Amino acid sequence: MRVLVGKEILELRRTFRFIxxxxxxxxxxxxxxxxxxxxxxxxxxxxxQGFDLQMPDFGxxxxxxxxxxxxxxxxxxxxxxVYMGIVAGERKDxxxxxxxxxxxxxLDFLWARWAVNGAxxxxxxxxxxxxxxxxxxxxxxxxxYGAMAAATGLYLTYVLLVFSWTTLFSALVRSSxxxxxxxxxxxxxxxxxxxxxxxxGLYGPYGATAAGTAVVGAAGIPPVxxxxxxxxxxxxxxxxxxLCVLGAYRALRRAEL
Amino acid sequence: MNAIELDGLTRxxxxxxxxxxxxxxxxxxxxxxxxxPNGAGKTTTLKMLAGLxxxxxxxxxVAGESVGSGTSSLNLRRKVGFLAEEPSFYPWMTAEESLVxxxxxxxxxxxxxxxxxxxxxxxxxxxxxxxxxxxxxSRGMRQRLGIAQALMGKPEVLLLDEPASALDPIGRxxxxxxxxxLGGEATIIMSSHVLDDVQRVSTWVGILRxxxxxxxxxxxxxxxxxxxxxxHLEVAGLAERERVAARLRGESWLREIVGxxxxxxxxxxxxxAAQLRIPGLxxxxxxxxxxxxxxxxxxxxxFIHLMRGEAPPADTERPETQVGGDHPHPDGGDDDAPSAAxxxxx
Numbered sequence: 001m002r003v004l005v006g007k008e009i010l011e012l013r014r015t016f017r018f019i020x021x022x023x024x025x026x027x028x029x030x031x032x033x034x035x036x037x038x039x040x041x042x043x044x045x046x047x048x049q050g051f052d053l054q055m056p057d058f059g060x061x062x063x064x065x066x067x068x069x070x071x072x073x074x075x076x077x078x079x080x081x082v083y084m085g086i087v088a089g090e091r092k093d094x095x096x097x098x099x100x101x102x103x104x105x106x107l108d109f110l111w112a113r114w115a116v117n118g119a120x121x122x123x124x125x126x127x128x129x130x131x132x133x134x135x136x137x138x139x140x141x142x143x144x145y146g147a148m149a150a151a152t153g154l155y156l157t158y159v160l161l162v163f164s165w166t167t168l169f170s171a172l173v174r175s176s177x178x179x180x181x182x183x184x185x186x187x188x189x190x191x192x193x194x195x196x197x198x199x200x201g202l203y204g205p206y207g208a209t210a211a212g213t214a215v216v217g218a219a220g221i222p223p224v225x226x227x228x229x230x231x232x233x234x235x236x237x238x239x240x241x242x243l244c245v246l247g248a249y250r251a252l253r254r255a256e257l
Numbered sequence: 258m259n260a261i262e263l264d265g266l267t268r269x270x271x272x273x274x275x276x277x278x279x280x281x282x283x284x285x286x287x288x289x290x291x292x293x294p295n296g297a298g299k300t301t302t303l304k305m306l307a308g309l310x311x312x313x314x315x316x317x318x319v320a321g322e323s324v325g326s327g328t329s330s331l332n333l334r335r336k337v338g339f340l341a342e343e344p345s346f347y348p349w350m351t352a353e354e355s356l357v358x359x360x361x362x363x364x365x366x367x368x369x370x371x372x373x374x375x376x377x378x379x380x381x382x383x384x385x386x387x388x389x390x391x392x393x394x395s396r397g398m399r400q401r402l403g404i405a406q407a408l409m410g411k412p413e414v415l416l417l418d419e420p421a422s423a424l425d426p427i428g429r430x431x432x433x434x435x436x437x438x439l440g441g442e443a444t445i446i447m448s449s450h451v452l453d454d455v456q457r458v459s460t461w462v463g464i465l466r467x468x469x470x471x472x473x474x475x476x477x478x479x480x481x482x483x484x485x486x487x488x489h490l491e492v493a494g495l496a497e498r499e500r501v502a503a504r505l506r507g508e509s510w511l512r513e514i515v516g517x518x519x520x521x522x523x524x525x526x527x528x529x530a531a532q533l534r535i536p537g538l539x540x541x542x543x544x545x546x547x548x549x550x551x552x553x554x555x556x557x558x559x560f561i562h563l564m565r566g567e568a569p570p571a572d573t574e575r576p577e578t579q580v581g582g583d584h585p586h587p588d589g590g591d592d593d594a595p596s597a598a599x600x601x602x603x
Binding site: 003007010011014015093094095097098099100101102103104105256257 | 304307308309310311331334335337339341343344345346347349350354358359361362363364406410
């Protein structure tokens with residue numbers, strides 16, 4: 001297992017994948033607060049004479065909320081694109097077969113790959129959060145650190161879940177592109193179904209992110225304390241992560257190479 | 258004692274039978290040449306033995322470990338080295354890192370793995386490229402590295418799928434010499450459709466056609482079995498050759514004369530009579546004898562025979578060579594019964 005973990009870390013370094021996600025979340029961390037800071041100015045200049053748009057007063061919470069929104073939309077898509085070939089890619093280029101004729105447990109392989117890359121995704125997201133807090137402080141004023149920490153914790157579970165189901169789909173199918181396509185489906189469906197059926201929205205996987213945004217507060221809506229449903233949603237997300245890895249193992253255990 | 262034993266090993270792919278009731282045994286320490294045309298089932302068989310594919314039916318044991326149902330067996334994989342036809346590596350690793358990684362997967366510590374990697378890199382002539390990323394390696398270099406990684410775990414059984422297919426003539430010779438030198442230490446199955454490669458290194462040969470074993474025997478026995486009573490005769494000049502051919506055609510033991518190159522290839526029914534009479538016929542034709550020799554059969558001759566479904570020469574003294582495997586043939590045939598190839602049936 002230690003050998004496999006070492007290989008994953010070396011792969012992250014050598015393939016320059018380690019730059020991609022931190023750089024992206026860093027950009028979101030900067031642009032989130034920056035958009036909020038400049039939005040009134042942009043709208044005012046774009047509207048011209050006679051244009052009178054009523055907008056709430058933007059504050060630090062809006063900067064953080066904007067970062068979280070960027071993460072929920074483009075950040076998670078980036079995670080899927082970066083990791084759609086986490087198993088399928090190795091299967092396609094034959095390295096999986098090379099590895100599995102050695103005394104390597106397929107479960108160890110999956111855990112090592114999931115743990116190292118999952119940690120990397122989370123660290124990338126945390127880096128974005130830190131930069132978002134910093135730029136919010138610089139551009140919009142002092143944010144509520146406690147609320148941001150709570151929101152970050154809730155989001156982390158969902159980000160990890162998206163990475164985990166991408167791993168699962170990548171193990172289930174042979175094509176990285178198909179794995180990406182399948183991974184995008186729950187990303188959109190969970191939000192939509194949660195909107196239609198409230199219990200799913202509150203307690204389901206997406207509930208953690210919705211609650212995280214509410215905890216930060218934005219657009220004049222005051223922040224709320226972390227609801228109990230969000231904690232259930234976060235625990236469910238972590239449980240689903242483990243199930244995704246075990247599901248990927250089940251698929252890989254039977255896989256013929 | 259057999260290091261590899263297959264008993265009715267069968268593999269289907271979507272209704273297509275790639276390997277059909279394969280039954281064979283490879284004695285410990287032998288280099289077993291696994292021959293067959295493209296699509297004969299060689300790679301599928303090797304992948305089953307390596308645990309990458311599951312058999313549809315039948316059983317196999319490699320180094321005492323069952324591969325029939327336990328494809329995930331770690332014990333099996335500790336004892337086996339496998340080289341794919343097109344070996345894959347992590348392109349971002351260097352040659353040395355790749356071998357050290359494999360060595361550590363086999364349980365060696367970093368120092369031991371590095372020591373062994375250095376030795377193998379010397380053997381496969383990649384020592385000068387040890388710190389280069391594999392991404393930039395040619396196919397031949399990848400194949401050399403593939404052989405090195407297959408040897409990293411000091412395997413009891415080595416499964417090599419076309420190990421010399423991408424190598425230049427010098428590299429080919431070096432690798433074949435290496436494989437031959439490993440015989441005795443490890444049991445090796447080497448698949449190839451390059452017959453000369455197999456003839457150079459193998460002590461046993463199995464020939465597959467359409468997923469079935471059509472012949473299996475020690476190499477020398479197989480060659481003898483398919484030896485045909487053929488002589489090569491060379492005389493000085495075309496006119497002399499015509500005169501000799503005319504006299505040969507009058508002999509009762511002659512079956513066929515084929516002219517080609519600078520000589521005649523003479524197929525006979527009675528080799529002893531022919532051997533005594535031919536020099537005399539040359540003298541009678543007032544020709545000058547340049548060369549007269551018995552034609553030694555090659556594996557290519559055997560292979561072509563079997564692929565055409567032809568029977569071995571009936572009038573040749575035959576050793577106890579097995580056709581259809583060294584176990585009773587799945588059809589119920591035995592050594593003396595016509596093989597699947599002889600019957601022209603699959």
